[in-house]
Amino acid sequence: MSVTEMTETPLLTVEHLTMRFGGLVANNDVSFVARTGEITALIGPNGAGKTTLFNCVTGFYTPTVGRLSLRHPDGREFLLERMPGYRIAQSGVARTFQNIRLFGGMSVLENLIVAQHNKLMDASGFAIAGLFGLPTYAKAEKAALELAKYWLERVRLTEFADWEAGNLPYGAQRRLEIARAMCTEPVLLCLDEPAAGLNPRESGELAEILTFIRDARNPNGHRTGVLLIEHDMSVVMRISDHVVVLDYGRKISDGDPTSVKNDPAVIRAYLGEDEDAELPPEVAGDLPASVVHPAPKEI
Template identity: 55%
Template sequence: MSNQQSHLLEVKNLTMRFGGLTAINDLSLGIEGGKITSIIGPNGAGKTTFFNCLTGFYKPTTGSVQMNHPEHGALLLEKMPSHLVARKASVVRTFQNIRLFPNMTVLENLIVAQHNALQKASHFSLAGLLGLASYRQASEAAMEKAEMWLTRLKLRDIANMPTGNLSYGTQRRVEIARALCVDPLLICLDEPAAGLNPRESAELNDLLLYLTREHHKGVMLIEHDMNVVMKVSDHICVLNFGNKIAEGTPEQIQNNPEVIKAYLGEEEIEDTTEEEAA
């Protein structure tokens, strides 16, 4: 871990044990803002557990996760409940098994994501009940932000559809759009390309690059689709049985004998993409 200050998120000696099973073993990692960091590894390597530790859903057994927030200073995420991780530390995640609000429309999903700002503007619903202009204005702003991301993610035409009826790939996009409405500094995507067709995953690549380059958001990616990982990642961390076995640029990872061994033994990593996407 080179320079402390340059890292948006600093993971130090993180260990997560479930009884006798060590899901993550002494993991240290630095995540930079405005960059895409991918976490890869075979099934059961501890990738999703790592996300759960970052976002307050699990309390790590030992170790620390420090978010260097430009406004709120250094925040220790392992000590925060999950809703504060999103609200205060601006670290927002999506889920491997999509978690949308299925009976609510796409637009409503995106408005719910802005709950905290809106609730504050509605003064615990009082200003909202009275229909004061200050609340209406905040409500307008929320609609505008939602519309902006809907347009960017090509969801505008289905804004009024219940999300439960949408196709799998579209639901993934809605989940990302919803996470973006929280205004994250770091967005953690758990297998965003799973179930996408090649065209959709190419669009996902463009989106990820757009988010980091144009909006300077930090992106963390758990992904099995190597077409996505190798094309867009700035930095890759490989986990196997909870241990970090390699770290570096896509080129370094592709040529790392440890990684090749962990995945397939002797074969080249490019050939493994299809088998691993599960």
């Protein structure tokens, strides 16, 4: 993919987003863009407002101020801040949560088919056709099954298809959540700490899945942009193309992983204020230069 194509397709545009809860400002004038073909990572210390921003994008919260627009590859545009949650989902945004929220009592395969509910509902005429097994519904269900199998294959859960989702091991549940989100055929996939609680091998597999989602065309021909919140810096630095850093609700840095990693504002947010920098000049003058102006630290 060429650079120009990347810059031409802003998928999600967040403009001047502010979210207040009474006196608490969780997000303060945050603007950024997430693109198709990129993994955009949202990072920041605890309480920086990352999850709040996610909740605004996916319709859990209505932002106090600001505009969230989602532009489909075919040019349709949706203003997410005005839509109820299920409509946002229908307009092509899928998300996962920090804690796993699978339908534990249903089978792995059923979890993936529920995600295609709308398509099936349209085909089944309020389940009537489904009850009598009419051909239109049978066809739609076959397609839904195909898509489910496609994503099962991708997240390597094919042999678990008939398991109850709640009985899967933790890492597999995480992968299933991503597969389920992808079964809604989203244009934007929002992942809230997908690597939380995964061991290094599992988070390696996760990184593979995410880069696959970024690069490959989905069975429906579309591509999916990825927006993720992540604390595991090794994952962020390895797979993301674009990093947005929040601190105390504000955006403090925005750019590619390397430049963000070396941004003094980011270092300050993560490692605290450099105390030596506060020293009065007469004291600082006596100290070696490396202490007064330390080299940027590795995060």
